[in-house]
Amino acid sequence: MKTILTGIRANSVLTLGNYLGALLPMVRLSNKYSNEYNINIFVPDLHSIISEVDGDLQENIIRTLKYYLVAGLKINENVHIYRQSHVPAHSELCWILNCNATMGEMGRMTQYKEKSEGKASANVGVFDYPVLMAADILLHDADYVPLGEDQFQHIELTRNVAERFNHRYGEVFTVPVETAKQVEFMGVEKPIRVRDLVNPEKKMSKSTASENSKIMLDDTPEKAAKKIMSATTDSFSDVQFDFETRPGISNLLYIEALLTDTPLTEVVEKWQGETRYGELKKQVAESVSGMLSEFQAKLSAISDEEVLELFTEGEKYANEVANKKLLAVQKAVHLR
Ligand code: AMP
Secondary structure: OOEEEEEOOOOOOOEHHHHHHHHHHHHHHHHHHOOOOEEEEEEOHHHHOOOOOOOOHHHHHHHHHHHHHHOOOOOOOOEEEEEHHHOOHHHHHHHHHHOOOOHHHHHOOHHHHHHHOOOOOOOHHHHHHHHHHHHHHHOOOEEEOOOOHHHHHHHHHHHHHHHHHHHHHOOOOOOOOOHHHHHHHHOOOOOOOOEOOOOOOOEOOOOOOOHHHOOEOOOOHHHHHHHHHOOOOOOOOOOOOOOOOOHHHHHHHHHHHHHHOOOHHHHHHHHOOOOOHHHHHHHHHHHHHHHHHHHHHHHHOOOHHHHHHHHHHHHHHHHHHHHHHHHHHHHHOOOO
């Protein structure tokens, strides 16, 4: 059976952008394929400590898994949930792969350049995490790795390192499919990008200082509705969908389509030409606050024990698979 592997960092409460752009699509993909593929959903906690963690990491990890469940993740015997640091083979393989990746290719990683800003004080984890990511993928022979656009370069790196290793030591790793095919598999024409509510030219991000720019999944429904009502629009006189010239109003139409799971063309058709922006804002505010009320009620109904049980079960499976692969790698490089 082929494997799909996916994860999201648990560094803080997530935004509506993370939910609509990453969590929900991952859950839908998992539910669609869990009868024919192994679905590995892991919480990359070793990746979390590369940067600052808001709040308590343990609480964040448990809450992140609850998010998947609230978003509708269906669990069956093919769905495996685990915490990366509870499967020690990930860090072990990372070291072996470090010795098969080059400084040159690592230094070319855009994420590294952006995150380190060329500062000598940047931690080594920021430089090396793409190799840990390669280990996450290769340990489980994952073919498909649904991730955001910003991670595509790391999938290509994983493919290069795997091919190099296989060439040097024999066919040990499954090489994940190339990024274009990953996108095709995810079934989206364009990556989903929810915009900042105050500066709609930018994407909504939890690191933006302005509170009104972003909707957090723990915002009260009333607070979230107010943020939508005060979202930046434009000085045109009617609703039109065009991210280039009217990013603010287009973002609201986009959010409405995603939240109500309605084709964007249908939402645009309904609102096009409307001269009262307030009416559209009211509708989107209602959709957002309705979603949050339901989401938060479901979230508080899931116990920590339930989540820990899923982790324990998944980690048993993940350790078995990972240790077997690690041993094959150790044998290939003559460490065993
Ligand atoms: P980050 O919070 O930037 O680490 O992103 C975690 C995941 O959420 C990645 O897959 C991103 O592509 C996705 N994501 C983050 N912000 C947005 C956004 N505004 N719209 C859509 N997806 C997003």
